[in-house]
Amino acid sequence: MKMAHSKRLRRMAKSGPAPTINDVARVAGVSKKTVSRVINRSPLLKQATREKVEKVIAELGYTPNPQARALALRRNFLLGLLHDNPNAQTVLNFQEGVLDAIRDTEFALVVRPVDRHSPAMLDDIRNFLEQQRLYGVLILPPISENDELAALCREMGCGYVRMGSAALDEAEQLVQSNDREMVEGVVDYLVEIGHTRIGLIEGPQGFRSAFERREGFLTAMTRHGLEMPDDALVQGNYRFSSGVEAANRLLDQNPHVTAIFASNDEMAAGAYHAARERGVDIPRDLSIVGFDDSPIAAHIWPPMTTVGWPIREMGKAAALKLVAPDTAEAKPSCFPARLVTRNSVAPPSKKI
Amino acid sequence: MKMAHSKRLRRMAKSGPAPTINDVARVAGVSKKTVSRVINRSPLLKQATREKVEKVIAELGYTPNPQARALALRRNFLLGLLHDNPNAQTVLNFQEGVLDAIRDTEFALVVRPVDRHSPAMLDDIRNFLEQQRLYGVLILPPISENDELAALCREMGCGYVRMGSAALDEAEQLVQSNDREMVEGVVDYLVEIGHTRIGLIEGPQGFRSAFERREGFLTAMTRHGLEMPDDALVQGNYRFSSGVEAANRLLDQNPHVTAIFASNDEMAAGAYHAARERGVDIPRDLSIVGFDDSPIAAHIWPPMTTVGWPIREMGKAAALKLVAPDTAEAKPSCFPARLVTRNSVAPPSKKI
DNA sequence: ACGAAAAAGGAAACCGGTGTCAAAACGTAT
DNA sequence: ATACGTTTTGACACCGGTTTCCTTTTTCGT
Numbered sequence: 001m002k003m004a005h006s007k008r009l010r011r012m013a014k015s016g017p018a019p020t021i022n023d024v025a026r027v028a029g030v031s032k033k034t035v036s037r038v039i040n041r042s043p044l045l046k047q048a049t050r051e052k053v054e055k056v057i058a059e060l061g062y063t064p065n066p067q068a069r070a071l072a073l074r075r076n077f078l079l080g081l082l083h084d085n086p087n088a089q090t091v092l093n094f095q096e097g098v099l100d101a102i103r104d105t106e107f108a109l110v111v112r113p114v115d116r117h118s119p120a121m122l123d124d125i126r127n128f129l130e131q132q133r134l135y136g137v138l139i140l141p142p143i144s145e146n147d148e149l150a151a152l153c154r155e156m157g158c159g160y161v162r163m164g165s166a167a168l169d170e171a172e173q174l175v176q177s178n179d180r181e182m183v184e185g186v187v188d189y190l191v192e193i194g195h196t197r198i199g200l201i202e203g204p205q206g207f208r209s210a211f212e213r214r215e216g217f218l219t220a221m222t223r224h225g226l227e228m229p230d231d232a233l234v235q236g237n238y239r240f241s242s243g244v245e246a247a248n249r250l251l252d253q254n255p256h257v258t259a260i261f262a263s264n265d266e267m268a269a270g271a272y273h274a275a276r277e278r279g280v281d282i283p284r285d286l287s288i289v290g291f292d293d294s295p296i297a298a299h300i301w302p303p304m305t306t307v308g309w310p311i312r313e314m315g316k317a318a319a320l321k322l323v324a325p326d327t328a329e330a331k332p333s334c335f336p337a338r339l340v341t342r343n344s345v346a347p348p349s350k351k352i
Numbered sequence: 353m354k355m356a357h358s359k360r361l362r363r364m365a366k367s368g369p370a371p372t373i374n375d376v377a378r379v380a381g382v383s384k385k386t387v388s389r390v391i392n393r394s395p396l397l398k399q400a401t402r403e404k405v406e407k408v409i410a411e412l413g414y415t416p417n418p419q420a421r422a423l424a425l426r427r428n429f430l431l432g433l434l435h436d437n438p439n440a441q442t443v444l445n446f447q448e449g450v451l452d453a454i455r456d457t458e459f460a461l462v463v464r465p466v467d468r469h470s471p472a473m474l475d476d477i478r479n480f481l482e483q484q485r486l487y488g489v490l491i492l493p494p495i496s497e498n499d500e501l502a503a504l505c506r507e508m509g510c511g512y513v514r515m516g517s518a519a520l521d522e523a524e525q526l527v528q529s530n531d532r533e534m535v536e537g538v539v540d541y542l543v544e545i546g547h548t549r550i551g552l553i554e555g556p557q558g559f560r561s562a563f564e565r566r567e568g569f570l571t572a573m574t575r576h577g578l579e580m581p582d583d584a585l586v587q588g589n590y591r592f593s594s595g596v597e598a599a600n601r602l603l604d605q606n607p608h609v610t611a612i613f614a615s616n617d618e619m620a621a622g623a624y625h626a627a628r629e630r631g632v633d634i635p636r637d638l639s640i641v642g643f644d645d646s647p648i649a650a651h652i653w654p655p656m657t658t659v660g661w662p663i664r665e666m667g668k669a670a671a672l673k674l675v676a677p678d679t680a681e682a683k684p685s686c687f688p689a690r691l692v693t694r695n696s697v698a699p700p701s702k703k704i
Numbered sequence: 705a706c707g708a709a710a711a712a713g714g715a716a717a718c719c720g721g722t723g724t725c726a727a728a729a730c731g732t733a734t
Numbered sequence: 735a736t737a738c739g740t741t742t743t744g745a746c747a748c749c750g751g752t753t754t755c756c757t758t759t760t761t762c763g764t
Contacts, residue, residue, distance in 0.1 A: 018485075020720055031744045036722060046742060063482045067422035068720035071749050076419055078462070088440035088647070096465055108462045108484050110430070113448055130415045132460050133370075240651060269651050276653050295440070299592060299621050299648050301628055372750055383714045388752060398712065398760095420750035423719050711760065718753075729742070734735100 019060040028056040039064055066106060077107045079319060080137035082125065082149075084116045086238060086266065087294050090311055094140060094163070097315020107323055110134070116143055122152060129156050136160055136322035138315070142238075145208045161318040164208060171333040172321060175314045179209065179291070182307045182337040183216030184223075186261055186289050189339065191224050194347045195259040195287065197232070201246040201271060203263040204237045213263045213291065232257060236267045243270020251278065258287065258348035265290035265297045265306055272300055272344075283346035293340050303342035310335050371412040380408040391416055418458060429459045431671060432489035434477065434501075436468045438590060438618065439646050442663055446492060446515070449667020459675055462486070468495055474504060481508050488512055488674035490667070494590075497560045513670040516560060523685040524673060527666045531561065531643070534659045534689040535568030536575075538613055538641050541691065543576050546699045547611040547639065549584070553598045553623060555615040556589045565615045565643065584609060588619045595622020603630065610639065610700035617642035617649045617658055624652055624696075635698035645692050655694035662687050 021039075025032040030053060037045050038053040056062075070076035079098065085091050098109050112128055114121055129137070129152070136159030143149065144162040150169060153160040163175050190198055200217050203210025214233075221228045231253035236242035243262060247270060250260065262268035268290030272282060280286050282302060290297055293308030313335055320330035373391075377384040382405060389397050390405040408414075422428035431450065437443050450461050464480055466473055481489070481504070488511030495501065496514040502521065505512040515527050542550055552569050555562025566585075573580045583605035588594035595614060599622060602612065614620035620642030624634060632638050634654060642649055645660030665687055672682035 018482075022720075032721080033723090033744060034742090037743090040722085044742065049742080061482075065423070065720055066484060067419045067428055068749090069722080070419035071417070071423050071751085072720080072722040074722095074749065078460075088444040092440040092443060092465075095463055099463075099465055106483060108430075108464075110460045110462045111447055111451075112460075113444075113451055130370075130413075131458060132418060273651075273653065296648060296651050299618075299625075300651065301625065301653065374750075384751080385715085385753085386713060389713085392752090396711065396713095401712080417750050420719090421752080423721085424750080424752040426719070706764090707762100709760105709762085711758100713756105713758075715756085716754090719751090721749090723748080724746090725744100726746105727742100727744075730740080732738085732740100734737080 018065075019062045021062070021064065024053065024056050024060060024062050027060065028053045069106075076133055076135055077105075078132060078134045079107055079109050079322060080128075080132065080134040081109055081111045081140070082114055082137055082143060083111070083140035084114045084143045085140050087264075087292060089294050090292065091140060093311040094138075094315035094318075097312035097317075098138060098319040100312065101316040101319035102323060105323065107135070107319075109319075114143060116146075122148060125149065126152060126156070129153070129158050134158060138318045138322070139163065141209055142207055159322050161321045163314055163318060172325065174333050175318045175321070175335065176333055177309045177314070177335050177337045179307065179309075179337055180212045180216035182339070183213045183261070183291070184220040185339060186307060187217055187220035187224070190259050190261070190287065190289070190345070191220075191226070193345070196226055196348075197254070197257045197259075198226070199232045199234070199250045199254060199257040199260040200228075201234055201236050201243060201250065201260060201262040201267050203267075204235065207238075210238075210263055217261060229254065236263070236270070238264050238266060240266045240270045240273075243267030244274045245270075247271035247274035248278075251275075251280070258285075259289070259345070260286065261289045261291075263291055265292045265294045265304065268304060268306070268344075269296050269300055272304075283344050284349055287345040287348070289345060297340070297342070302344055304344040305342045306340050307337050308340045309337045370417075371414045372417065373414075376405065376408050376412060376414050379412065380405045421458075428485055428487055429457075430484060430486045431459055431461050431674060432480075432484070432486040433461055433463045433492070434466055434489055434495060435463070435492040436466045436495045437492050439616075439644060441647050442644065443492060445663040446490075446667035446670075449664035449669075450490060450671040452664065453668040453671035454675060457675065459487070459671075461671075466495060468498075474500060477501065478504060478508070481505070481510050486510060490670050490674070491515065493561055494559055511674050513673045515666055515670060524677065526685050527670045527673070527687065528685060529661045529666070529687050529689045531659070531661075531689055532564045532568035534691070535565045535613070535643070536572040537691060538659060539569055539572035539576070542611050542613070542639065542641070542697070543572075543578070545697070548578055548700075549606070549609045549611075550578070551584045551586070551602045551606060551609040551612040552580075553586055553588050553595060553602065553612060553614040553619050555619075556587065559590075562590075562615055569613060581606065588615070588622070590616050590618060592618045592622045592625075595619030596626045597622075599623035599626035600630075603627075603632075610637075611641070611697070612638065613641045613643075615643055617644045617646045617656065620656060620658065620696075621648050621652055624656075635696050636701055639697040639700070641697060649692070649694070654696055656696040657694045658692050659689050660692045661689045 021032045021035050024035045035053055038050055083091050139160060139162045141163055144164045161173050162169055202214045234246040234250045236246040243266060260271055262271055268288050271288050275282055275286050282288055290304050290306035293306045297304040297306040320327060324330055373384045373387050376387045387405055390402055418429060435443050491512060491514045493515055496516045513525050514521055554566045586598040586602045588598040595618060612623055614623055620640050623640050627634055627638050634640055642656050642658035645658045649656040649658040672679060676682055
């Protein structure tokens with residue numbers, strides 16, 4: 001009720017200049033400093049004064065000017081999101097997570113897609129950070145694996161948290177997932193239902209995530225005493241088309257594989273495509289497992305078994321590590337991925 | 353060279369407090385006002401003075417503090433993006449477009465996913481606008497169709513541009529696409545290759561885009577003198593699962609349709625799913641056309657014919673309408689969609 | 705060479721908050 | 735009533751820019 005009332009008052013003011021702390025102070029008959037204390041929940045205020053001021057604040061519909069606050073405090077309330085992730089859903093989920101963390105705070109999230117391939121990338125980001133003076137930045141993979149970028153943040157005194165698949169950094173600056181173990185789990189699962197000739201479409205050179213996933217894969221294969229011929233391991237670049245090519249190469253070189261693990265869903269979808277063109281049925285003739293649980297995995301036919309990360313939770317935790325590093329929710333830095341079982345996996349067919 | 357040099361100097365300063373306009377003024381031996389004039393490219397400066405100051409700026413690696421600027425100018429340089437779009441790729445493309453527009457300016461983009469179904473949505477957004485005092489906001493569909501939201505922006509004196517499928521607003525506040533005509537074009541195309549019994553999966557009630565697309569569809573059908581039985585028109589809610597249900601209902605009620613147009617790609621993909629489960633082959637037994645050209649359209653099998661919007665360009669134009677309304681690039685408000693022909697359409701098969 | 709007009713530059717106030725430090729108000733012991 | 739310690743409040747400077755208004759310098763016509 002009171003709320004609605006104040007809104008009405010504010011609206012009736014007909015969008016004149018927004019009330020400032022001075023207006024509040026004058027109307028309430030106190031000094032601006034006292035109003036400031038109310039806003040900042042200073043404990044050394046008499047209850048009566050606090051209430052008096054709060055009433056005026058509500059009546060006037062006063063909101064502190066964030067720019068003025070930022071100036072006085074010499075820090076602002078802007079979080080940055082640096083990303084060059086090809087998977088839109090991942091980026092958006094992460095954004096949602098960040099928003100979960102900063103909703104009802106004065107923080108806001110500013111986004112900055114970056115171009116990993118531009119030689120000027122670091123300078124661009126430097127300018128961006130210099131200009132905007134962000135409170136901190138969140139860095140999504142794959143660019144989160146760029147150590148120069150992290151160094152740049154440190155150098156510029158800008159807080160940062162990276163999302164990455166391995167121990168890139170200290171726990172305070174990292175949210176990670178256990179994808180290596182998960183990939184091992186995928187192999188275990190495939191072996192368990194009978195597969196022995198499993199192909200791997202790995203991600204591009206130089207990506208930590210690609211490396212981790214390959215290592216997890218190979219570790220598990222070795223553990224199971226399974227052979228891993230060189231030509232059952234092909235490389236892609238995390239994109240759909242590279243998945244098509246990689247799967248074709250893999251199946252040409254190694255027609256007996258009964259299952260393929262691809263380092264991300266896009267490439268796995270590419271493998272679907274290649275399989276379909278060759279007339280091989282999924283999952284009867286070929287099982288495919290992807291990684292990321294992006295929307296395509298659910299939409300493709302047959303729905304794809306894949307590994308999902310709790311991206312949104314990771315986004316939330318990442319943001320909390322910056323804005324409230326001492327809360328429990330900000331502490332964990334490793335978030336368990338889980339196998340999302342759908343219909344792209346079946347025991348190997350008898351033939352061959 | 354010079355650049356690198358200045359960067360080094362700045363770095364050597366070891367991240368002390370960033371230099372301010374006062375530092376520049378002192379070192380250059382001029383007043384802060386003069387430095388301010390240099391920054392703002394005031395024309396009434398002697399060339400020599402300007403160069404002297406610019407040299408110092410470069411040496412010190414000075415960048416104006418955006419918060420201080422915002423405070424003094426009583427406006428900030430933050431654009432907001434309000435979205436509740438289920439299609440992540442669309443949102444991200446739009447973001448990229450906005451970034452295209454504001455790259456190398458002092459503007460930044462802050463994002464705000466909203467929950468259309470929350471009753472507190474408008475209040476949330478009001479608080480957000482009140483708190484952040486954005487320069488302006490960009491509003492993506494479907495929430496862009498909410499007139500209360502637009503009214504709120506006007507009331508709060510916050511500039512806005514909506515992306516919408518119809519004449520929701522004045523051209524200054526709108527980037528739109530000609531989807532109605534495009535839908536007519538889709539029908540023309542289907543009719544041209546021989547289809548006469550075409551089903552429609554329309555979007556949810558109350559969405560302007562859904563309305564426009566349905567009208568375009570019906571207009572074209574009438575124009576071709578084709579019958580449109582009530583049961584060939586079913587409703588979905590723009591999501592994958594609703595597409596599955598809608599297609600099943602449609603095919604149950606009307607087994608003779610040879611083509612389906614769905615109001616977006618998600619639902620079209622759902623229709624694929626339904627078709628597959630019923631053993632009907634796409635495109636031999638059933639042609640499907642979607643709308644949006646989202647990634648799923650390219651990835652699904654067979655690749656889907658759909659209608660694509662130039663989202664990124666629209667994002668750029670929308671941002672320019674706010675930050676540089678007088679430039680030519682900010683002028684056009686209608687961006688032509690185009691038919692993306694892939695493999696989900698074929699002439700109707702003879703049988704029946 | 706001189707005066708007037710135009711150009712260039714500076715001093716001080718201001719934007720709307722916060723920090724420092726001292727003053728005022730209050731409660732209590734003497 | 736007085737002195738004293740504590741709590742509460744306020745005055746004022748400051749954050750780093752811009753704006754207003756005024757002074758100094760330069761330019762130029764005669």
